[in-house]
Amino acid sequence: MWDSVLYNYHNSPALPFTKLTWDETGQRVKDLLARHRNFSIDSTLDVLKWATETHKIAPSAYEGAEEKVKLTDEYI
Numbered sequence: 412m413w414d415s416v417l418y419n420y421h422n423s424p425a426l427p428f429t430k431l432t433w434d435e436t437g438q439r440v441k442d443l444l445a446r447h448r449n450f451s452i453d454s455t456l457d458v459l460k461w462a463t464e465t466h467k468i469a470p471s472a473y474e475g476a477e478e479k480v481k482l483t484d485e486y487i
Contacts, residue, residue: 418482 420439424432476482 415487418487 424436428436475486
């Protein structure tokens with residue numbers, strides 16, 4: 412899948428944040444950090460190059476996916 416974080420956390424919380432919203436967001440952060448413990452950002456990353464490459468391949472990223480139709484486990 413192109414971006415599993417976006418897929419799993421696509422709902423925007425209602426504003427203004429309530430205590431519950433802060434608690435849920437905090438739990439999401441903890442979950443992401445736990446799943447990606449070995450993640451690091453390469454200081455030599457060329458962000459403009461990365462963004463340009465991403466923009467070029469984006470049209471084909473979701474081939475086979477339909478708007479408002481849940482993705483199948485096979486697709487993911």
